[in-house]
Structure formats: structure tokens, C-alpha cells
Amino acid sequence: MKTVKNYGRIVDLFRNGEHFDFHRFIVVYANPLITGVPESQPLWNVFHNLFLREDIIYKRSSGSVETKYLKEANIARRSAFAVFRGSVNVAAIGSDGAEKEAAVILTEILKNYKAIRTAPMTETDALIVNMLQDLDKPRYAAAVQTLKLASIIEKIETENDRFMSLYEERARNLENSEEQGTMKEIRPKVDKAFKAFTLSLDITYSSGKLTGKDVTAAEDIMDYINAMVDQFERVLARRSVSVGKNGNNDGDGDDDEMSEMPVLAVAEQRIVDQKTMALVMADQVAFAVALCPKAAGGVMILVANPSLDGDHTNCPIKPYFEEDGQKKPIGLLVEPPETSFVFVSPLKSFGPCTAEVTKDGEVLAILTGVEWPMTNGM
Numbered sequence: 237m238k239t240v241k242n243y244g245r246i247v248d249l250f251r252n253g254e255h256f257d258f259h260r261f262i263v264v265y266a267n268p269l270i271t272g273v274p275e276s277q278p279l280w281n282v283f284h285n286l287f288l289r290e291d292i293i294y295k296r297s298s299g300s301v302e303t304k305y306l307k308e309a310n311i312a313r314r315s316a317f318a319v320f321r322g323s324v325n326v327a328a329i330g331s332d333g334a335e336k337e338a339a340v341i342l343t344e345i346l347k348n349y350k351a352i353r354t355a356p357m358t359e360t361d362a363l364i365v366n367m368l369q370d371l372d373k374p375r376y377a378a379a380v381q382t383l384k385l386a387s388i389i390e391k392i393e394t395e396n397d398r399f400m401s402l403y404e405e406r407a408r409n410l411e412n413s414e415e416q417g418t419m420k421e422i423r424p425k426v427d428k429a430f431k432a433f434t435l436s437l438d439i440t441y442s443s444g445k446l447t448g449k450d451v452t453a454a455e456d457i458m459d460y461i462n463a464m465v466d467q468f469e470r471v472l473a474r475r476s477v478s479v480g481k482n483g484n485n486d487g488d489g490d491d492d493e494m495s496e497m498p499v500l501a502v503a504e505q506r507i508v509d510q511k512t513m514a515l516v517m518a519d520q521v522a523f524a525v526a527l528c529p530k531a532a533g534g535v536m537i538l539v540a541n542p543s544l545d546g547d548h549t550n551c552p553i554k555p556y557f558e559e560d561g562q563k564k565p566i567g568l569l570v571e572p573p574e575t576s577f578v579f580v581s582p583l584k585s586f587g588p589c590t591a592e593v594t595k596d597g598e599v600l601a602i603l604t605g606v607e608w609p610m611t612n613g614m
């Protein structure tokens with residue numbers, strides 16, 4: 237007799253997004269049909285209410301949209317400062333008379349606040365606020381007027397205000413998220429409630445078949461759940477997760493990461509030119525298998541300790557680095573994290589870090605033994 241398939245083989249292996257999607261598909265399909273299975277509706281309601289909580293937690297806990305806009309705002313204010321810095325430097329070199337004098341005066345500001353280019357995100361706000369206050373002083377305000385830089389100063393202030401508004405919004409949302417719980421807390425509750433519902437569904441269907449009762453709605457829901465189990469088993473198979481008979485994978489596993497996530501060590505890191513940095517892998521065969529050609533057009537995201545958090549993290553990946561022109565990929569070529577920046581040559585480091593190779597929002601591999609490269613604005 238028909239039963240709901242053992243989804244326990246896969247549910248523990250899901251990433252958070254897969255866990256959410258698996259249950260969301262079922263909720264959307266079954267919710268209009270559940271009134272046709274009154275015996276199971278109370279347990280469905282328990283599951284449905286818990287899933288609605290997961291819906292809220294998942295969308296908040298990912299934070300991808302907030303983080304994306306926060307990074308964009310941080311880049312925008314640094315870029316505005318880079319324009320100000322570049323304008324002053326050009327005037328100091330290529331001008332005469334009053335303009336050159338004004339540029340020399342504003343060079344004092346550039347020296348005092350050069351850390352804006354590299355400071356952590358929250359410290360950057362304080363530096364910019366202090367710089368703007370200094371620029372309002374008569375000595376510097378007159379120089380700004382002489383070089384006609386008022387609009388770019390206003391741009392710096394506007395972008396800094398936008399960043400801080402987003403930063404405060406994220407802080408509020410994170411506080412709300414903590415109050416609502418985490419995916420780690422809600423997932424077992426949803427799974428337990430869903431198990432109780434599917435057991436009830438099995439009993440309702442089998443007893444109805446034996447007594448001749450119409451169980452069409454229950455059968456439809458069961459068929460759909462089984463189809464989703466099959467589909468998500470294929471999803472796991474495509475990312476090479478082994479599903480055992482008892483629902484265990486071959487490793488320890490984690491809710492958020494693939495157990496087979498490649499971790500590649502960098503053996504050598506050097507600056508090729510102002511716009512290119514090379515990372516040569518220790519295990520070039522493993523590198524070729526893990527990232528060729530999947531990483532082409534992706535991004536290398538630098539990850540380090542809190543003192544470096546938020547500092548120009550996304551480095552676009554160029555075509556693969558090949559040794560002596562041979563058709564043998566041995567590492568990555570990456571660009572500076574911002575188009576207005578160049579690598580300091582020879583390589584100078586802010587400190588050790590790791591890196592995530594990503595493409596289209598998916599983490600393809602983790603790199604270890606990476607140094608956080610220093611850059612200069614153009």
C-alpha cells in the first residue's frame with residue numbers, strides 16, 4: 237500500500253535554502269487540498285505555522301540583500317573619497333598659483349584621513365565625519381571653493397549617510413532575527429512537525445482504503461511529497477552528496493555547507509602587474525578538478541579577522557593562470573577589488589586570511605594560506 241517516502245534520508249543533508257524550498261513547495265501544493273483530509277488537518281496546522289516561522293527566519297537570517305547594499309554603499313563612499321583625493325593630487329601637480337596653493341592645503345586633509353581607504357567599515361564613518369568637520373573650517377573651506385570641490389564633498393557626505401542608515405537598519409533586523417530564532421533552532425521543529433503530519437497522512441490513507449472511504453486528497457498530497465523527495469534526492473546527487481540508507485552522508489556534514497566543499501592551499505601569491513595578482517595552488521590537480529572551468533568569471537571573496545572586515549573583499553577572477561604558456565591551469569589570476577584600485581607591488585599584506593571562490597552566489601571552494609593584499613587608489 238502507498239506510503240510517504242522516507243524523506244529523512246535527505247532532510248538532514250539540506251542546506252538552509254534547500255530545506256526551506258522543500259517544505260515551501262509542499263506547503264504551496266498541499267494547503268488548498270488539506271481540507272479534504274480533516275483527520276490530518278490539526279497536525280498540518282502545527283507544521284504550517286512552524287514553517288511560516290521558518291519562512292521569516294530564513295529570509296532574515298540570510299541577510300544577503302542587506303549585506304549586498306551595505307557593501308555597495310561602503311564602496312560608493314570610498315570611491316567618492318578617491319575622487320576627492322585624485323582631484324587634489326592632480327591640482328597639486330598640474331596647477332599653478334591659487335589652485336596649487338589650495339591643493340597643497342588640502343593635502344593636509346588627505347594625510348590626516350588617508351585611513352579612510354582601508355579602515356574597517358564602522359571606523360570609516362567616524363573618519364569621514366571628522367574629515368567633513370575639518371573641511372568646514374575656514375582654511376580648508378576656502379581651498380575647497382578654489383578647486384570647486386564642493387559637489388564631491390557633498391557626495392562623500394551623502395554616501396556616508398546612506399551607509400550608516402543601512403548599517404543601522406541591518407542592526408535592527410539582526411536584533412529582530414535573534415528574537416525570532418535561528419535556522420538551526422527552527423529546522424528540527426519543522427521536521428518533527430512534518431514527520432507527525434506525514435505519519436498521520438499514511439494512517440488516514442491506509443485506513444480509508446480499507447474502509448472504502450474517499451482518500452483522493454490524501455493520495456494527491458502523498459504523491460506530491462514523494463515527487464519532491466525524488467527531486468531533492470537528484471539535487472543532492474548533482475552536488476555529489478552521498479545519501480546512505482539511514483539518511484547519513486559520508487562525512488560529518490553541516491546544515492549550511494557541503495561536506496565535500498573543496499579546501500585548496502595557496503603555495504605562492506604574487507603581484508603580476510597593477511591590475512593582476514596570481515595565486516598558485518599547492519595541489520594543482522585538485523585545483524583543476526575543483527575550479528576549472530567552473531570559476532571563470534567568478535569572484536574571490538577575502539575573509540579575515542574583524543580588524544579587516546569589510547575592506548574591499550570581492551576580487552573578480554580573470555582567465556586561469558597557465559605556467560609558461562602551457563595548457564595547464566595551476567592557479568587563479570584576480571583583479572583588485574575595486575576598479576579604481578591597483579595592487580601594491582611587490583605584494584604587501586594586511587595579514588593572513590582565507591578566501592571563498594564564488595560564482596552566481598554559490599561557494600565553489602575555500603582557499604587557505606592567502607595574504608590580504610594592499611591596494612592603492614588611482
